[in-house]
Amino acid sequence: GSSAGRDDYTARVVAQAGRLAVHGVAVRPGHPVVLGVVDRTPVIGSPGYPVSAALTFDIFAAPLLASLEGAVARRRATVRARLARKLASTAGSDDWVRVRLGQVGGQVVATPLPRGAGVLSSLVRADGLLAVPAELEGHHGGSEVEVELLRGLDEVARSVVVIGSHDLVLDLAASALRQVDPGLTLASSNVGSLGGLVALRDGLCHLAGSHLLDPASGDYTLPYVERVLAGHDAAVIRLVHREQGLIVAPGNPLGLTGVADLAGGVRYVNRQRGAGTRVLLDHELARAGVDADAIDGYRREEHTHLAVAAVVAAGRADCGLGIRAAARAYGLDLVPVAHEPYDLVSTEPVLATGVLDPVLALLDDPSFLAEVEALGGYSTAESGRRLR
16 A cells, blocks of 8 residues: 555665656546556556545556456546535546436536545445546536446436435435445535526425425515525425524534534534525624624635534534534533524426435335434424425
8 A cells, every 4th residue: 555654665665676657646536656667567556545445446456457458448437417505626636526417407517526545435325436637626507527337317207306405304214225226326515505596496406395484574485486486386394393403512512503603613513505594693692792803703704503512512612513413422402592493495397207205205105204203403393295
């Protein structure tokens, strides 16, 4: 194995024993690759992180082995797909991103998976590989890209694509669907409630998760559906009610009582713009007369409730607004702020295809609803209720 650290001896050993040709390539993940020759034997030093190792094997080792056998290197089939959300990349290296795929309205949609050389789950969840060339800084959401297929399109056709607000119930639903039928997958991307509604409008998903509060009316989701999805024959279904609050260390050592305390030198971690939780925070700050600029960490953003809880658990922030289930997952406490509905938004044409039937069936399943309640901070009393 090879790495970029000072204790990486692979390159030195190869150089001493033979000829070192390359130490470091313009590929992410997988930059610290070693290429060399010892006694006429090709040597490849692969990075130790699993995602890097798998990728660099595909790029360097597989073609080399095929060449040594006198065979032609196998090329994967490709498909044109639209990106479900914006994908940022650092120029200067080819950036290989693993994606989930789904078919929405007759077109393939690619949802980028969490990135990182050590994110082992991306290896087993990926349906395809997307290469962002070194000269680009990423792609905009909705852009058409070429994806190498890791699974057949017949399997991809059974994926439900969900974009929008993060909620642990969606993760639980994905697991429940796999238990019912391993061929059923739920591919979710967390871009915030508003981003989800826009993606649904643009034909990039089957479902959008939303809990957007309209401060003027006090209503959730429906006012935004009227504005963003006008003319799209939208359907809105209640998923859960849930408790939001300040996620704090066990025992609430700072004695926080609500958002009014955030201007008192408290280190805060926020959600991203467009997230329903960010909208809720801004509404509560306005009610309390607190200026956002007075909050230490207001512009420090995370994209999920679990990410906020992880930052608090690590001691890098004193609190952040999130759901009770996320706080409970990390053994943290919660200072209650609000109870809110979380809804699933789709369209009548999508419902008519039947692709969402397995998801909707879960909302009538007592055992699934009991699992939801067991997460903490949820009420399923209205789960499955059609609001529009």
